[in-house]
Amino acid sequence: MPRILFAAGDSRWPTYEAPLKAALAEKGIEAEIALEMAPETVDYIIYAPGSPLQDFTPFTNCKAVMNIWAGVEAIVGNPTLTQPLTRMVDHGLKQGMLEWVVGQVMRHHLGLDIHITTQDGVWRHDTTVPPLAEDRPVTMLGLGELGMAAGEALARIGFPVTGWSRSPKESDLITTLHGAEGLKQALSTAQIVVLLVPFTPQTENLLNAETLALLPEGAVILNPGRGPLIDDSALLAALDSGQVSHATLDVFRTEPLPEDHAYWAHPKVTVSPHIASETRASTAAQVLAENIRRGEAGEPFRFQVDRSRGY
Structure with missing residues (x-):
């Protein structure tokens, strides 16, 4: 009977307990799952960044550490982690990102913000008609499971x-x-540029500044990937110059984003x-x-x- 340590955070356990036990039963697997176990008895670790578990040395019989996030940059460099590491790619994560x-x-x-943010009683029928999708080139940076599906x-x-x-x-x-x-x-x-590459030193x-200058003037940046993929100072300069017309950012170098960060007040940033x-x-x-x-x-x-690649 495999023994599974749930080290993805105690607060997540009530959400995961029932579906995880049901999924194991569907596979015909009888397993013991707990929030605490003697390290040498653990066969598998279910993990999430921010877990108190940082030293994997005592888990001498562990067959795999399974991260429940797609990103593994917070754990892949841990020198005590010698067990196989898996990342999360599941239907829900892929469909949600898509x-x-x-x-x-x-x-x-479509320029929807014009009509959403200007509800002032003025009938504006003279706004620019957007091109058809076929005339709007999009670049997807990152062609892993998520990037390929969205692209x-x-x-x-x-x-x-x-x-x-x-x-x-x-x-x-x-x-x-x-x-x-x-x-x-x-x-x-x-x-339009979408960033979904994994975060690595490369x-x-x-x-x-150099790569943003390659874009056609007025390009839009969407970043649902990782904050450090973007040089913040260079992006702010590109927004101020008009090289980039808008940036919709979901991830940042520091999270939560500090309340005094320039992104909060910038009119061209969501x-x-x-x-x-x-x-x-x-x-x-x-999975x-x-x-x-x-x-x-x-x-x-x-x-x-x-x-060796970090993902």
Whole structure:
């Protein structure tokens, strides 16, 4: 009987307990799950950033640490973590991100803010008609599970989508580019840019003064990925100059975003409090149970993190 330590935060346990037990039962797995266990008896650890558990050394028989977030930057560099590490990619997380990205792209594509923020009794029928989706190039920075799903959804609506990743990817619906030259090409036509690359030392400040200057004037930035992907000072300068017309930001270097941060008061910035997509216990439990089944059967884990790449 596998023994599972739930170290994703005591407050999450009431939400996860029932769906996790049900998902394990569906897989035919009898397991013991608890918030506390003797480390040497633990077979699997369910984990979330911010957990009090930071020293994995005592967990000598642990087969895998399973992160319930898609991002693993807060744990992947832990020197005591020698066990296999998996990240969360589930239907709920993917669908939630797809919906947020499509919604925000459509908001800026159609110019909806004009009508939402100017309800003053004036009938404005002379506003600029937006182009059709087919004439609004979108660039998706990051073609992992989330980025590919969102990019292909936009392509199905009719947007010409270019996707960029550090290594080559393939898609029947979007143009895919990679590497340094690919990044320049991807940005050069982007009227809307969406950031969904993982945060690593190589992707920090991916959007900086140099790369923002590659964009067509008036481009829109959407960041539901990670805060450090953007050089904040460079983005503020680009907003002030008009190089970037608006930035909708869901993630930040410091969270919660400090109340005196320039983003709060900037007229061309929309701040949302890291809500683009949340891990949902009902769907995450299915992924966790499947990986535990795989571990017990000696099969490869799904979504195992490549430590050398950081994701």
